[in-house]
Amino acid sequence: MKPSRMGELGKIGKIGSPGLLVVATLAVFTAGCAQLGGRDEEQHPREVDQIRFSHATHARAKVDCLACHEEIYDAKTLEGRFLPPESKCLECHKDKKTQGNCGFCHSDPAHPASYPRPERTLRMSHADHIERVKEDCTRCHQKLPELARTESTVPPMSTCTSCHEHATEFAAGQCRGCHVDLRRFPLRPVSVFSHQGDFVHQHGPMARSAGEGCAECHDQTFCADCHARTVALPVETKFPERVNADFIHRADYVSRHAIEARADEGMCRRCHGQSFCEDCHRIQNLTPDALNPRSPHPRDFSFPGSINSHGPLARRDIAACAACHDQGARSICIDCHKVGGVGGDPHPPGWVTQHPRDEIDRVPMCASCHL
Amino acid sequence: MSPSSGGDRGAPTRSRAPTRTCGAAGLTTLLTLLAPLALAPRARAETIDATSTTLLVGRADPRDGVIHTAVPVFELVSLRATEFRLRGLDDLAVVISGWGAVVPGDPVDGKHGLGDLDLAFAEGKLLRRRIVLRLGRQLLIGGAGRNLAFDGLSATAMPVRFVGLTAQAGVPVTPRFGVHRGDALVAARAFFKPAFDSEAGVSFLQVLDHGEIARRDLAIDARLVPSARVALAVSGFVLFSLPEQRLAEGNLTATWQLAARFEVSGDYRRTAPDLFLPRNSIFSVFSQETRDEAGGWIYWRLVPRLKLQGGYHVIVDPSGTGQDGSAKLTLTFGPEGQDSAGLESRRLTLPQTGYTLGRAFALLRLAPRILASLDASAFFFDADVNGERQSFVGAANLGYDLRADWRAVAGVIGSVTPFAEQRLEAMVRLCYQGTIRVRQVTP
Numbered sequence: 133m134k135p136s137r138m139g140e141l142g143k144i145g146k147i148g149s150p151g152l153l154v155v156a157t158l159a160v161f162t163a164g165c166a167q168l169g170g171r172d173e174e175q176h177p178r179e180v181d182q183i184r185f186s187h188a189t190h191a192r193a194k195v196d197c198l199a200c201h202e203e204i205y206d207a208k209t210l211e212g213r214f215l216p217p218e219s220k221c222l223e224c225h226k227d228k229k230t231q232g233n234c235g236f237c238h239s240d241p242a243h244p245a246s247y248p249r250p251e252r253t254l255r256m257s258h259a260d261h262i263e264r265v266k267e268d269c270t271r272c273h274q275k276l277p278e279l280a281r282t283e284s285t286v287p288p289m290s291t292c293t294s295c296h297e298h299a300t301e302f303a304a305g306q307c308r309g310c311h312v313d314l315r316r317f318p319l320r321p322v323s324v325f326s327h328q329g330d331f332v333h334q335h336g337p338m339a340r341s342a343g344e345g346c347a348e349c350h351d352q353t354f355c356a357d358c359h360a361r362t363v364a365l366p367v368e369t370k371f372p373e374r375v376n377a378d379f380i381h382r383a384d385y386v387s388r389h390a391i392e393a394r395a396d397e398g399m400c401r402r403c404h405g406q407s408f409c410e411d412c413h414r415i416q417n418l419t420p421d422a423l424n425p426r427s428p429h430p431r432d433f434s435f436p437g438s439i440n441s442h443g444p445l446a447r448r449d450i451a452a453c454a455a456c457h458d459q460g461a462r463s464i465c466i467d468c469h470k471v472g473g474v475g476g477d478p479h480p481p482g483w484v485t486q487h488p489r490d491e492i493d494r495v496p497m498c499a500s501c502h503l
Numbered sequence: 504m505s506p507s508s509g510g511d512r513g514a515p516t517r518s519r520a521p522t523r524t525c526g527a528a529g530l531t532t533l534l535t536l537l538a539p540l541a542l543a544p545r546a547r548a549e550t551i552d553a554t555s556t557t558l559l560v561g562r563a564d565p566r567d568g569v570i571h572t573a574v575p576v577f578e579l580v581s582l583r584a585t586e587f588r589l590r591g592l593d594d595l596a597v598v599i600s601g602w603g604a605v606v607p608g609d610p611v612d613g614k615h616g617l618g619d620l621d622l623a624f625a626e627g628k629l630l631r632r633r634i635v636l637r638l639g640r641q642l643l644i645g646g647a648g649r650n651l652a653f654d655g656l657s658a659t660a661m662p663v664r665f666v667g668l669t670a671q672a673g674v675p676v677t678p679r680f681g682v683h684r685g686d687a688l689v690a691a692r693a694f695f696k697p698a699f700d701s702e703a704g705v706s707f708l709q710v711l712d713h714g715e716i717a718r719r720d721l722a723i724d725a726r727l728v729p730s731a732r733v734a735l736a737v738s739g740f741v742l743f744s745l746p747e748q749r750l751a752e753g754n755l756t757a758t759w760q761l762a763a764r765f766e767v768s769g770d771y772r773r774t775a776p777d778l779f780l781p782r783n784s785i786f787s788v789f790s791q792e793t794r795d796e797a798g799g800w801i802y803w804r805l806v807p808r809l810k811l812q813g814g815y816h817v818i819v820d821p822s823g824t825g826q827d828g829s830a831k832l833t834l835t836f837g838p839e840g841q842d843s844a845g846l847e848s849r850r851l852t853l854p855q856t857g858y859t860l861g862r863a864f865a866l867l868r869l870a871p872r873i874l875a876s877l878d879a880s881a882f883f884f885d886a887d888v889n890g891e892r893q894s895f896v897g898a899a900n901l902g903y904d905l906r907a908d909w910r911a912v913a914g915v916i917g918s919v920t921p922f923a924e925q926r927l928e929a930m931v932r933l934c935y936q937g938t939i940r941v942r943q944v945t946p
Contacts, residue, residue, distance in 0.1 A: 340645060343646065356642065373874060383918075392851075397794075415566045
């Protein structure tokens with residue numbers, strides 16, 4: 133038996149009348165866009181007050197770096213505050229403040245704030261470096277913040293490697309000597325090195341055989357983007373515009389799911405179990421528990437020796453049977469295959485060599501058939 | 504809220520295993536696990552990486568010949584908060600990834616509100632970063648874990664250079680629509696990691712369900728790069744079921760990058776599909792089957808903007824021999840290669856069944872802020888599927904980058920399939936992906 137084909141374009145209006153769709157769409161957009169304005173200004177410091185400062189002007193005035201950044205001289209880590217407090221600035225520019233010229237330093241004088249606290253992503257001792265470079269900060273800090281901040285002024289990694297030989301550490305992946313956390317800052321050399329070719333197709337076996345290596349750079353949220361276990365949405369629905377990605381369930385998977393399961397039932401079983409199959413099959417009236425059950429199996433499925441007998445199929449694809457029929461002690465199999473039943477011994481050849489008879493008394497499951 | 508549901512029948516002596524939910528019980532467990540962090544008065548994150556996706560889908564849902572209307576709204580949120588200051592713990596981070604859905608209309612399972620947590624854990628390092636602790640809902644990925652989600656504690660220590668031990672204990676999470684995974688889990692993996700690209704490990708996993716063994720597996724895994732001069736990587740994995748004394752899963756893969764633009768790989772995989780069932784399932788006594796698959800893949804960037812991926816595998820199981828071949832050609836173009844178009848084909852042949860796929864797709868940056876994608880697939884089945892031999896699906900999406908961190912996407916999918924003569928789905932998505940700096944410091 134097969135269900136009739138169904139659906140027609142004319143019924144698409146039932147998806148929710150166009151009016152409902154439009155209203156819901158507008159609501160989602162409105163809600164999202166309403167957050168855009170406020171959220172960014174409140175929480176992104178780059179949108180709020182900045183301290184206006186020109187290193188070039190101070191260098192021309194022959195102000196020594198350590199005159200303002202004196203704490204850096206003894207800093208063995210990057211934890212701490214190395215930017216001068218307001219009192220340091222006022223040593224020279226007190227007149228600006230007494231004149232009320234707040235805009236001399238603050239980009240937004242109406243809402244004055246302090247420096248944003250930068251995220252520390254490296255382990256680095258200034259104390260160990262300053263004497264070696266003879267207090268010449270420009271050996272590393274070749275770019276410094278100026279009034280117009282248009283690019284990052286953090287010394288690039290090449291500055292470090294111009295003195296430090298890191299070939300051994302790089303080859304060994306020993307990055308954490310300097311980098312606090314690679315997960316948030318995957319380094320391009322590492323990504324290029326390890327993810328060339330057809331990596332997406334191969335990443336599964338690789339993750340199982342080198343999980344610690346993956347965790348060097350990738351947080352579990354990265355995995356959960358596609359492999360989330362509670363399955364809110366198929367990943368194809370979550371990222372519909374990623375048409376060049378290799379998603380498993382793309383397009384009409386429902387029509388071919390039985391074929392795919394037949395090709396590799398273990399693959400399905402990694403993520404999906406009985407309830408996944410049963411919930412859907414019940415709605416389609418394909419399980420004994422359905423309101424109007426109808427068997428999807430051939431008529432001679434229950435007759436041993438027939439061309440469509442269930443026995444050989446169960447031997448080679450038992451997970452498919454379990455997908456609908458594993459109701460524990462109520463499973464349909466037990467009706468015929470219990471000890472003394474008409475179905476005979478269901479165990480595969482060689483079963484008794486691995487499962488001694490006393491297992492019947494030890495394992496509760498056995499009692500379902502061995503009464 | 505009705506979160507993760509499902510559950511295979513565990514012990515056959517039960518008439519029906521109760522539906523295990525990750526909601527109330529799981530949430531309580533998680534809150535208990537994470538309570539110490541909340542009580543730490545000085546623990547405040549400074550940086551939060553956040554992603555948020557709001558998705559509205561309207562679709563006609565055919566159920567046994569009747570069209571039902573479903574218009575679910577999903578909200579998916581992922582947060583990673585870092586730079587906590589907590590004495591004794593380094594690199595403390597809190598990760599939460601979850602979702603919620605409201606399903607007006609006629610939902611499949613009759614539930615109008617759904618939600619669950621995919622991940623919810625706190626992670627930190629002790630003893631000068633020699634020990635990594637992770638507490639809460641997390642994934643067990645490497646070794647014998649088979650990407651198992653659980654609520655509990657994971658600890659990783661590297662007492663000796665290159666050598667480490669990781670151990671987990673907790674309660675497996677039953678995925679929504681998934682297999683009931685048991686009541687208690689313990690796992691451990693000892694690993695040797697001499698280099699970034701090489702690693703070997705021995706792992707053990709045991710899952711108990713109502714006191715009975717659902718899984719007890721031993722695994723050996725390795726990934727090696729034999730020579731620094733040759734871009735050859737070999738990885739292998741063997742999973743052995745201790746109760747059954749049989750190989751549950753094994754694979755061996757070798758990947759050789761012959762040139763910067765050409766890579767070839769060969770692999771062999773053996774599985775025992777019946778060992779993917781819990782050992783306390785009544786169905787675990789009916790079969791001892793094996794499935795073998797061998798083949799290879801190539802990746803060839805013919806010219807800088809044109810790449811070919813293809814593979815061929817032979818599948819052998821007790822019913823006979825099958826073949827699985829596929830090819831995908833992708834062309835990138837436009838400024839900085841941000842546009843792409845491609846063709847894909849697959850031929851899967853199995854005893855008595857199979858199908859052929861033909862597909863075309865394109866991803867186009869129409870304007871600096873506007874993205875469009877087109878996708879068309881055609882399936883031709885070897886045997887009748889619901890009385891039909893073909894299936895056609897077309898999809899179009901239009902995305903607009905509202906700001907650097909925000910994108911809105913609207914899309915439609917039309918299809919003619921064996922189960923629906925004509926079907927149309929509509930979708931709207933709004934997503935955010937950015938970093939929020941929470942705190943500033945006053946000098």
